[in-house]
Amino acid sequence: MARDSQAALVALNRFGFGARGGASGDLVNASSDPRGFVKAELSRPNGVLLEAPGLQPTPQLGQAVFAYQDQVKQAREAAKAAAPAETPAQAPADQKPPLRRNLSLNAAAEITGQMADAKPAGSAPQPETMQPSAAAPQPAAKPAPQPLNVIQKAFRAEALARLQRATLAECGFTERLVAFWSNHFCISASKGELARIWAGAFEREAIRPHVLGRFADMLRAVEQHPAMLFFLDNQQSLGPDSRAGQNRKRGLNENLAREIMELHTLGVGGGYTQGDVTSLARIITGWTFAGRQGQLGAPGSFVFNVNAHQPGPQVLLGKTYDQAGLAQGEAALADLARHPSTANFIATKFVRHFVADDPPPALVARLRDVFVKTDGDLKAMATALVDSDEAWTAPLTKMRSPYDFLVASGRLLARVPEDPGLYLNSLNLLGQPLWSPPGPNGFPDSNAAWAAPEGIKLRLDIAAQIGARLGNNIDPLDLLEFAAADAASAETRRTIERAESRQQALALLLMSPEMQRR
Amino acid sequence: MTDCVENRLLTSRRGLLLGGASFAAWAYLPKFARAADGRDPRLIVVILRGALDGLSTVAPLGDPDYAGLHGSIALAADGAHPAIMLDSFFALHPAMPEFARMYRDKHAAVIHAVATPYRDRSHFDGQDVLESGYAGPGRVQSGWLNRALEVLPRGERVSSGLAVGPTTPLVLRGSAPTVGWAPVALPQADDDTAMRLVELYRHRDPALASALSQGLQLDKAASGDDMKAARGNAVAQMRQVARGAAKLMAADDGPRIAALAFDGWDTHANEGGPVGRLAFLLGGLDGALAEFESGLRNRWRDTVVVVATEFGRTARINGTEGTDHGTGTIALLAGGAVQGGRVISDWPGLKLANLYEGRDLKPTTDLRSVIKGVLQDQFGLSDRVLAETVFPDSASARPMKGLVA
Numbered sequence: 001m002a003r004d005s006q007a008a009l010v011a012l013n014r015f016g017f018g019a020r021g022g023a024s025g026d027l028v029n030a031s032s033d034p035r036g037f038v039k040a041e042l043s044r045p046n047g048v049l050l051e052a053p054g055l056q057p058t059p060q061l062g063q064a065v066f067a068y069q070d071q072v073k074q075a076r077e078a079a080k081a082a083a084p085a086e087t088p089a090q091a092p093a094d095q096k097p098p099l100r101r102n103l104s105l106n107a108a109a110e111i112t113g114q115m116a117d118a119k120p121a122g123s124a125p126q127p128e129t130m131q132p133s134a135a136a137p138q139p140a141a142k143p144a145p146q147p148l149n150v151i152q153k154a155f156r157a158e159a160l161a162r163l164q165r166a167t168l169a170e171c172g173f174t175e176r177l178v179a180f181w182s183n184h185f186c187i188s189a190s191k192g193e194l195a196r197i198w199a200g201a202f203e204r205e206a207i208r209p210h211v212l213g214r215f216a217d218m219l220r221a222v223e224q225h226p227a228m229l230f231f232l233d234n235q236q237s238l239g240p241d242s243r244a245g246q247n248r249k250r251g252l253n254e255n256l257a258r259e260i261m262e263l264h265t266l267g268v269g270g271g272y273t274q275g276d277v278t279s280l281a282r283i284i285t286g287w288t289f290a291g292r293q294g295q296l297g298a299p300g301s302f303v304f305n306v307n308a309h310q311p312g313p314q315v316l317l318g319k320t321y322d323q324a325g326l327a328q329g330e331a332a333l334a335d336l337a338r339h340p341s342t343a344n345f346i347a348t349k350f351v352r353h354f355v356a357d358d359p360p361p362a363l364v365a366r367l368r369d370v371f372v373k374t375d376g377d378l379k380a381m382a383t384a385l386v387d388s389d390e391a392w393t394a395p396l397t398k399m400r401s402p403y404d405f406l407v408a409s410g411r412l413l414a415r416v417p418e419d420p421g422l423y424l425n426s427l428n429l430l431g432q433p434l435w436s437p438p439g440p441n442g443f444p445d446s447n448a449a450w451a452a453p454e455g456i457k458l459r460l461d462i463a464a465q466i467g468a469r470l471g472n473n474i475d476p477l478d479l480l481e482f483a484a485a486d487a488a489s490a491e492t493r494r495t496i497e498r499a500e501s502r503q504q505a506l507a508l509l510l511m512s513p514e515m516q517r518r
Numbered sequence: 519m520t521d522c523v524e525n526r527l528l529t530s531r532r533g534l535l536l537g538g539a540s541f542a543a544w545a546y547l548p549k550f551a552r553a554a555d556g557r558d559p560r561l562i563v564v565i566l567r568g569a570l571d572g573l574s575t576v577a578p579l580g581d582p583d584y585a586g587l588h589g590s591i592a593l594a595a596d597g598a599h600p601a602i603m604l605d606s607f608f609a610l611h612p613a614m615p616e617f618a619r620m621y622r623d624k625h626a627a628v629i630h631a632v633a634t635p636y637r638d639r640s641h642f643d644g645q646d647v648l649e650s651g652y653a654g655p656g657r658v659q660s661g662w663l664n665r666a667l668e669v670l671p672r673g674e675r676v677s678s679g680l681a682v683g684p685t686t687p688l689v690l691r692g693s694a695p696t697v698g699w700a701p702v703a704l705p706q707a708d709d710d711t712a713m714r715l716v717e718l719y720r721h722r723d724p725a726l727a728s729a730l731s732q733g734l735q736l737d738k739a740a741s742g743d744d745m746k747a748a749r750g751n752a753v754a755q756m757r758q759v760a761r762g763a764a765k766l767m768a769a770d771d772g773p774r775i776a777a778l779a780f781d782g783w784d785t786h787a788n789e790g791g792p793v794g795r796l797a798f799l800l801g802g803l804d805g806a807l808a809e810f811e812s813g814l815r816n817r818w819r820d821t822v823v824v825v826a827t828e829f830g831r832t833a834r835i836n837g838t839e840g841t842d843h844g845t846g847t848i849a850l851l852a853g854g855a856v857q858g859g860r861v862i863s864d865w866p867g868l869k870l871a872n873l874y875e876g877r878d879l880k881p882t883t884d885l886r887s888v889i890k891g892v893l894q895d896q897f898g899l900s901d902r903v904l905a906e907t908v909f910p911d912s913a914s915a916r917p918m919k920g921l922v923a
Contacts, residue, residue: 233787236838251837255786258639258843268640268655274875438781439568441642451725452686453697457733460715464707495718504711511715513723 005487007034010392013400013518014354017172018408021482026170031485038386041174042379045212048174050204052161056154058205058226061197062300064150066292069193151197155189158200159420159434166407167416177211177382178203179403180353182435183442184346185222185264187231189435194230194300199435202227215346215376216337223260223333224302226289232256232440239285239310252310257281259440265336267345276317282310283321284329343371347381349445354385355394357446363390396517399450401443402430404518405459409510412483413470426462430455463510464503471503479506484514541763542686543773545695545732548897549671559855559896560767560821562810563663563689563777566803567645568784570827572847573879574796575614576628576861580607583868587834591791591841599792604628608861612792613801616808617852624859626852627921629888631863633829633881635915639843641784644828649688651886651909663777664692666893666908676773690777697732697773756780760806764813780806783827787838807852819854822892822922826885832877833868846879849888855896857923884915895922 008030012019015038019026030037041047056064148156166175182203189196206225210218222228229235237253238245245251257280261272286309290297297303304326313322319335321328336342347368351359366388367381374380385391400408406423410416417423427434437443444450476496480488492512499505509515548559577593578584579601585592593601593609601609602618608630610618620626636647636655643655651662676697690696712734719727759778766772782799789796803825811818830847846866851858866872866880874880890904894917905913 233838236787238837240837245837250839253786253836253838253840254842262640268643274639439641439784447725448691451729453729453731453733455733456726456729460707460712460730460733464711467711489722491718491721495714499714500710504714507707507711508715508718512718513726516726517723 004031004034005485007031007392008037009396009484009487009514010034011037012171013396013408014391014398015171015173015386016176017166017169017404018411018515018518019482019484020167020411020414021479022414024414024482027482027485030171034392035386038171038173039383041169041171042212042382042386044174045379048178048208048211050161050165050208052157054157055161055200055204058198058201059298059300061154061201062194062226062289063292064154065193065197066299068150070292151193154197155199156420156424158204159424160417162200162203162434163407163410163417163420163423167410172407172411173382173386174211176354176404177378178208180350181207181211181218181378183437183445184349185218185228186437186440186442187227187435188437188440190433191231195227198225198227198230203435210378212379212382213377215342215371215378216334218378219264219333219337220330222264223256223284223329224287226300226302229256229287229289229302232259234284235288237281237285238308239282241311242285242309243307244305245285245308245310252278252281252285254278254281257284260284260333261336263441265345266339266341270339270341270345272317279314279316280332283314283316283332285310286325287329337376340372343368343376347371350381350385353445355391356397357448360390360394363388397447398518399447400516400518401445401450402427402432402455402459403434405430405516406462408515409463409466412479412510412515413466413474415470429462430458459516460507460511463507466510467503467505467507471501471506474502474506476502476505476509479509480514483509488512488514541759541776541778542690542696543676543763543767543776544667544690545697545773546667546675547673547771548774549673558817558820559774560814560817560853561775561892561896562763562767562821562823562853564803564806564823564825565645565649565687565689565777565779566783566825566827567641567779567781568827569641569644569829569831569843570783570847571785571789571796571831571841572630572632572827573830573833574789574791574841575611575800576604576630576848577601577609577611578607578630578865578868579603579609581865581868587868589835590839591789591794591796591835593792597792601792604861607865608863611797611800613797614804616804616811617850620807620811620852621859625854625856626850627856627858628861629849629851629863629883629885629918630861631846631866631879631881632849632883632885632888633846634885635912636829637845639829639845641828641843646688648826648828648885651689651912653911658688658691660692661687661689661777662889662908663689663775664694664696666897666899667694667775668692669899669903669907670897674771676771687777687779695732697735756802757805757809760809761813764810768814768817785831785840786836786842787840789835789840810852821853822855822896823850823852824889824892825850825852826889830879833873833879834877844878845874846881849885851888851892851921855922857920862918883918884912886912886915887918888921890915891918891921893917895920 005027008027011030011034012026166172169175185207187195187199187202189199202225206221207218210221232255233253234256238248238250240251254277258277260280261270261277262268266272286305288303288305288308290299290301290303292299296305306325309325313320314328316332321332323331347364348359350367351364355363367384370381370384406426424434432443476499480493480496492514496505496509499508573584573588574591574593579593579595593611595601595603595609599612601612603609604621608628610621617626634644634647635653636644646655646658649661650657651665686696716727716730719730763776763778767774767776780803785796788794807823810821810823814821826849827847829843829845831841831844833844836842864882866882868879870876872880886909890909893899893904893908899908901917904917909915
């Protein structure tokens, strides 16, 4: 068993979330069999699934939002009816309406909050910590903290479950794969209340089951998930000649159709035209989710609404799809998943994520071939990456994203998060708010994005905060052993040794190239 | 394409620190700053990411087809929120009273039916073309503004920096050094720790050494003013970014040339007319322009702000009371140096036959001509440099004359 710390760094950092501190023995284990260490997780597909007490399925979450919105609305209307004046707050104190208005709003939040709270998840929200990224303006003077509403609570519970999983995972390769695919098929929680409450469930339901499965299955699960249909407006899109389109004088919205081809499958140069975008948009009309009234199905669940579907055959990329109803779109997605442009696009993005901003062409070609030959078997593609030489010889030049950096730091410090607030807040600051990328193309995946001056300075500030809080209790040189052992550079070792305090040493360790590059 | 994320700015505080509003500046003063004639030109490029609906911002009320195409979201000269007439044909969105005032004072202008050379409808490719200055997508190593800086005579280094957002917008990315800054609500690492880390990076990771050194300098320059990390809505955030930028740029040793990007203009659904989602964003932009004006004080007279977007939106509204990705749109100029009070347009008309591919406002002006005109007038760049270096292969897009007074 040759000890190879450099290969262990590749195993842990390029493929995983970094070595765990404490008694994990990660670096030693990874040293003795680097490839086996990474691949062990691939043989446990069920291990990718995430189930935790209190995490609810999409329809229930949607229903919680509907109920919350109804209660807020009722409270507002009650207040309006009781106090028609513009400024109820100025009404005399002995009048009930203004008081009642506030009470009802809070009550609504509390009631729905308790609903979501009826779960033993270890996520007791701490009022003094940061709210999730959609937080309302926070007054400077910090009055009594608002109780979290059902949406914020669910978001935090999902965030916590994901963070805990990433922190505890052995290597973290499958969790990195989840993060990769989740970013590829991203939605943004900032789109609205439904998107926020669904963000975690979307990943659990549409991404995780297929991370070691087939691309085509993930594609279908994603495009039929209420969160994606909401995020890219497809629930509003009506076939112009459909019954609903004729009645309601609304029509097509091509947003989701375009992104399916540009971002999810073919890629921007993938050989489709504006006409194909419009065709696909027509093909997937009727893909929606049931609303609060539940006429089409359980509120918040995916449904195919035949009344919104554009009737008749459509031509997409030169092929005619004459299936009826839902089958038409499913056939189109199956062909898109299998398109050569898709294989190329996915393989390139995959290698860029794991190996280098400029992905080695031979490796891309090999993974593309695997993707094609196995009909989009994502486990086969991940295995081929681990088996490649390039992935082990290319220098560790990629910057860790803010999420990777924070998780790696938590792992090294052996701190299993009990509250997601610190992470969510730090991710907001560093420009990677959880499940809230700036656009449907997801967060950037390049050094240019994550090694910018302001970003590095902010990382240092955060590292200094962690150092100040935790530095007392740790030996930074021990941590360096856990993180890199003899693969650490002499300069890094010396910098940590000579630090003026443990706090400073910890900040410097967390910021060292060994912890920042992967 | 993108960013089809409704209400994003309304519901997230992400804006200020992310792509929602990013700002970066050239790290040097142009050599001719404070030259003998007392002119000290400043240039601010504002990129609106997501594709601005030009027909809803500066509406061709005089075009007989406009109201029908823009349907329920069309602006009108009457009603509760009438559009502001700029001339007998074009009217400005009512959410932009500040721009209207600048226009009346002849310090703001509109260029209509304008587009980059990009003719497809991908946001990301469109933004690449807009910001890189190349005729096609895929060239993302440097932006046109950065290449313009490289040919400017370089004076002293600026002592204050700015830039909101951990990343530099492509338009300003390249070999000419830039600076950036973001407001921080976080206690900062002390200098000693920072210097030790810079030292480590210098030996082991030069790229990080350079990034961190820049980040440290800029943070210093911006501290001590009132820019705490923004809270609140997008309007306040846009204003705050502009206020901070203007404050730094007003200083004698502050940056002269900067770029800023606002996200969120991709109005696929429920775009709104005189009020609504787009109105809200335009109000933020209008507020940002006002902040530049007041913050730059007496330097405003030498300033040009260029507002541009990657492409326009469909002339006809879609099935969800929004607009999809299109082609022709507007560019705005504001600043004391602008020869304003004009809508500059070779109006193509909105008859079906005149629409680009039967769906978009047909571009009749090359956006590069507008920007080249501004760069030439503000900084004296030659036709050749503009056509070869700043906007490669753009000789056919001649610099527009007379944009700057």
